Amino acid sequence: MESLWLEYAWALLILIGLEGLLSADNALVLAVIAKHLPENQKRKAINYGIIMAFAFRFAALFAISFIANIWQIQAIGAAYLLYLGLKHIIQARFGKQNENIHKNDKKEASGKGFWPTVGKLALADLAFAIDSILAAVALALGLPDSPLGDFGGMDGGQFIVVLLGGIAGLILIKYAATWFVKLLAKRPALETTAYAIVAWVGVKLAVITLAHEDIGILDPHFPHSTIWTLIFYGVLIGIALIGWFAPSNKR
Structure with missing residues (x-):
């Protein structure tokens, strides 16, 4: 029995680390989406975002079987995260880059x-809640x-392990979102990095x-395999490092 609870404690520590990564991504995305708003509205929008998160x-915790079984x-x-991430990346890369993006920001900020x-x-x-609960349940x-x-x-x-990991x-x-707002002002390149992470999490959900049994295109064990886990987190860390060390071009 003692070894059973040790195994549970170890799994909980791993899950807290995993939830930390996903929560950091979620918080960064909240900061980026609300970035164009005036300061007082930005804080209010992020607070709404945290409440909705x-x-x-919590709703996802009590709908585990539903989320895990309804593909x-x-x-x-997956589709929403891919759309959100790729739309920004394509605009930044092939559009009139920052100029067009900030014109859109100003339009969104008004009215x-x-x-x-x-x-x-x-x-x-x-979308992040779905990804978070699926990752926790898989573990x-x-x-x-x-x-x-x-x-x-x-x-x-x-x-209980899933619940405690989710609370963490x-x-x-809650604490990361405000920090990311300040960080984005110092490191503008992280905005595109955030959207790249969003798209990559969308790939994970895809x-x-x-691999769902009703689709069957991929092996059902593949999303939880060691090789895919290493690929996913390797790419995730790579995206974060590239964004962190990218030149902070002033816009």
């Missing part, structure tokens, strides 16, 4: 800019059954969707 992730939910999350921004934050939060389901019975469609001990992620989002 809390709501969606359409996963596909919508009806606030609520459309909150809407974008909600969609991004929902927790590898644990042996506990003597705590069943809850939320899974073993009680596994559910939410705490990190892989999970394609």
Whole structure:
């Protein structure tokens, strides 16, 4: 029994680290999406974003079996993240780059800019909540059954691990979002980096969707395999490092 709880404790530590990465991504995206707003609206929008992140992730905890089994939910999350990330990257790379992007920023910041921004934050939060819960469930389901019975469609001990990991992620989002707003002012290159990370997380959700038993294009074990995990986090860290060390061009 002692070894069982040690295994659970180790899994929880790993999950907190994993949720930390996803929460940092989520917080960075909140900061980037709200970046164009005036300062008072920016803080308000980010606070709304944090509240929605809390709501969606807690809702996801109690809809684990639904999210894990309905591939359409996963596909919508993947499609939205890919759209959000690639749209910005293509604009920045092939459009009139920063000039066009900032013209759009000014348009969004005026008039009806606030609520459309909150809407974008909600969609991004929902997609990240789906990804977060799927990652947590994938890790927790590898644990042996506990003597705590069943809850939320899974073993009680596994559910507690997912719950505690999710709470840790939410705490990190709360404190990281404000920090990222300040960081973006110093390192503008991180804006495109954030959208590249968004697109890459979208790829991850797409892989999970394609491996769903009702789709069957990929092997169902592939999204949780060691090789894909190494590829995903290797690319994720690579994107973050490139963005961090990229020249901070003033716009």
